[in-house]
Amino acid sequence: MKKILFPTDFSEVANNAFIHALEFAKIVNGELVLLHTFELPIIDNQFIPENYYNILDSLQLAQYDMFKDQIPKLRELAQKQHLENIKLNHKIMEGDLIYSIKRAIKEEKIDFVIMGTSGATGWESFFIGSNTGAVVTAVDVPVLSVPVESEFAKIKTIGFTTRFRDKDKSALRQVLKIAKKAHAEVKCLYVKTSKSDVSEETINQWKNEFGNEAVDFIVMNTDLVKETILDFVSHKNIDILAMITHKRNFFSELFNPSLTQKMSNVSIVPILAMHEE
Template sequence: MKKILFPTDFSEAANNAFVYALHLAKHLDARIVTLHVYEMPVVDYIDVPAYLMEVYDTVELANFENYKSQIPILRNIASQNQCDEVQIDSVLLDGDLVNSILQLVKTDNIDFVVMGTKGATGATETFLGTSTADVMTRTDALVLAVPEKSRFMQIKKIAFTTRFREKDLPALKKLLPLAKAFGAQIDCLYIKTPSTDVKDVVVADWELLMKNENVRFHIVENQDVEHSILDFIDNQDIDLLALLNHKRGFFEGLFHKSMTKKLAFHCSVPILAIHD
């Protein structure tokens, strides 16, 4: 059975993303592992170990009680979305959020990570949020980032950005089972810029390979890659955007503060990070 890791801070954005995790689990016959991570306070009473342990025990108990109180809320969200049958496990950890996620992905053989995200508010903050972008670039699991403005709709169309490179093909093949589970169409999008070019024979080869799949190919000529992707999402009624992570920092650069205004209005679909 596949596993979906769902980190949560109990916020509205996280609960919204949980709906996506539920439907993903339902369609893939997977179980969800909810994760809440908290950090112990830095205490200066290093010479009073008994007092220090008392502080830690109090913090740990408070976080446990808080997490326990949130579980019925998650169960209720599952019931409201007709996902009562989805198995949900709960994990509470002390430590750093990103490192805890990366560790669980390895030790628990996690297939997907689903995270809720918020829009940029600071001068240098990325749209996806630093934690989500960091997880996207540091794990081999598929990472689904759900913007707070997203509201779950049946996934019917998935956009996959490509440059028709050899390493893009395995990523597309990873996407096929997800699309089939939802009965969705994959729209492969290539943004042709003055500095890039793909031979017609390569495109023809891809079309031949995918002739029996529900995959469509689109070539758009524009030097502004990011805005072209967003326009395609709008014009084609895309429900999910899948991107191949080319290198560390790719997602931070793609959704930098300079695009916040446009993203705030247009990028309300979840983003799936796939690794090569």
């Protein structure tokens, strides 16, 4: 059984992502580990008030009480989705979010992280210095980011971008496993620019190697890489876009509001950020 870490602050953004997390858990036969983190105030040693430790205790208790109160609401959400059978575990940790997530991944042997994002486009906050963006670069498991605008719909098509490098194959195989369980197809996009050094022989070798899989390889000849990927998401009805995080600044450029706002047809879909092996 796969283990999925779901960090939450119980906001609307997180609750929307929780529905995606439940559905994803159903697809991969997984269980959810709900993680809530909090940070206690730092006080200069020279000015510690007499009742400092009492204050800390009451702040910790308040966090635990809030956590305890929110869990039934999440169970109610699961029930509405008819996914009350998905196993839920709970974890509350004091400390920095990134540190806590990394620790939880190690302690719980986590396979995936799923987080909600919000911002000018939903994608913007994910890739430009947000908590989610920081998590992507800090952990070594796939991270599914869910923009608040993205309502869950049955996953029929998963997009995957590649540059036909050998090290992209393991990520594609992982995507194909998810697609198989979701009864979905995979559309694999390569944007072939004027500087591309990928040969037709390499492309054909990939097509032969994955010939028995439900994957469609699409090669687009253009130098407009970012625009082509966004166009691909919209025109091919992509429900989740899987991308390898080999170059994070590329993500920042790709999902920059100045670019996405120019393209009225851009679909805001969850992004599955995968790591190079």
